Amino acid sequence: MKSRHAVLALLVLLSVITFLDRLAIAAAGPRMQSDLGLGPEQWGWVLGAFVLAYGAFEIPTGAMGDRLGQRRVITRIVVWWSAFTALTGAVSGFVPLLATRFLFGAGEAGAYPNMAGSVARWFPRAERARAQGFIWAGSRAGGALAPLVVVPLQARFGWRVTFWILGGIGLVWAAAWWRWYRDDPPRQLAGAGVDHAATIHQSAPWAELIRSRQLWLIVCMYGCYAWGSWFYFSWLHTYLVRGRGFSEGAMAAISAFAFAFGAAANLSGGYLGDYSVKKFGIRNGRRLTGCASLGGGALLLLATALTRDPIAATVLISLGLGVTDIMLPTAWAICVDMGGRYTGTVTGTMNTAGQLGGFLCTVLFGYIVSMTGSYHLPLIVIAAMLAVSALLFSRIDASRPLLADPKEHSNA
Secondary structure, three states, X not given: OHHHHHHHHHHHHHHHHHHHHHHHHHHOHHHHHHHHOOOHHHHHHHHHHHHHHHHHHHHHHHHHHHHHOHHHHXXXXXXXXXXXXXXXXXXXXHHHHHHHHHHHHHHHOOHHHHXXXXXXXXXXXXXXXXXXXXXXXXXXXXXXXXXXXXXXXXXXXXXXXHHHHHHHHHHHHHHHHHHHOOOOOOHHHHHHOOOHHHHOOOOOOHHHHHOOHHXXXXXXXXXXXXXXXXXXXXXXXXXXXXXOOOOHHHHHHHHHHHHHHHHHHHHHHHHHHHHHHHHHHHHHHHHHHHHHHHHHHHHHHHHHHHOOOHHXXXXXXXXXXXXXXXXXXXXXXXXXXHHHHHHHHHHHHHHHHHHHHHHHHHHHHHHHHHHHOOOOHHHHHHHHHHHHHHHHHOOOOOOOOOXXXXXXXXXX
């Protein structure tokens, strides 16, 4: 229905803006490190500060959306992070930049869990992986745009003004979301398979969730996977310039291509995820998509680390992001499948684990480079973590809800 398509369009645009703002610092990284006099360890902490704060506030903000509704919570998130995007352009050294990035992460936390909560409210199960595929394709489109937008802007105006411009874009989106979106979809969507129980605002039953073995498998799987994704979000641009010797312009083109490939992979991954469920059932269909994607991504990053040919490395590293991203819509769809009305809480928990993995990756990457002088060795560690993630995904059963349906208790 048209109203559902409008919701998806707003969420996709938000996802584009989220990653455009988030990855702007990575695209500006080589120039910022030079201007502010930051070494690899300090830059690792700057990148890690965002991830640490993002992870710390992910669960409470996801749960807040379940309780208060996504309209209010997402509006607050976007206004907050847009303000700190702009403030990034005003920093004068390591400590102010560290604090700004931490507060940026605290404000952006909960964005994707609340987007998933909106999907749970507005979309039937048969369309959820596709909806997540479009949303995550938007994130990769934002990642592709980041160097293409940031590099020319900072060449003309400097990196500081670039962040001020980006901060204003989010504020425009927040005004449009507040004006149009409503937490409760039209009742006629019930005929399209939307579960209106998912629109009920309730606090999460944490005691039951913590006892769920399946939730812990999801958490550990995503925490290992995030080592791979956060390499692309945080270190890819510096890796290409300082690890592979590409110019700033070539870096922008290569990273844009990698993220464009990731966007296409998310779109195809959403359709593939739904097709696999129809073909093999929800349990085996979700597993097949996740395991094949993560295993393939691990092999491609390992090959990137071992090759010395720069052209081959760019092809392999771009394929690595795309192949790994095929599983992303499925990973978020299983949280909707298994979380029900607590989708925001479950996705927030999963994404918190992802931020922990991302924090460890971004910080340790810098230390490994400083200690060994190699930008390739960390990729071997990341490939191993993706392999572990694939093994964990093979144990997740998306056909089993994390919590029993209250109706079952009443009929028992």
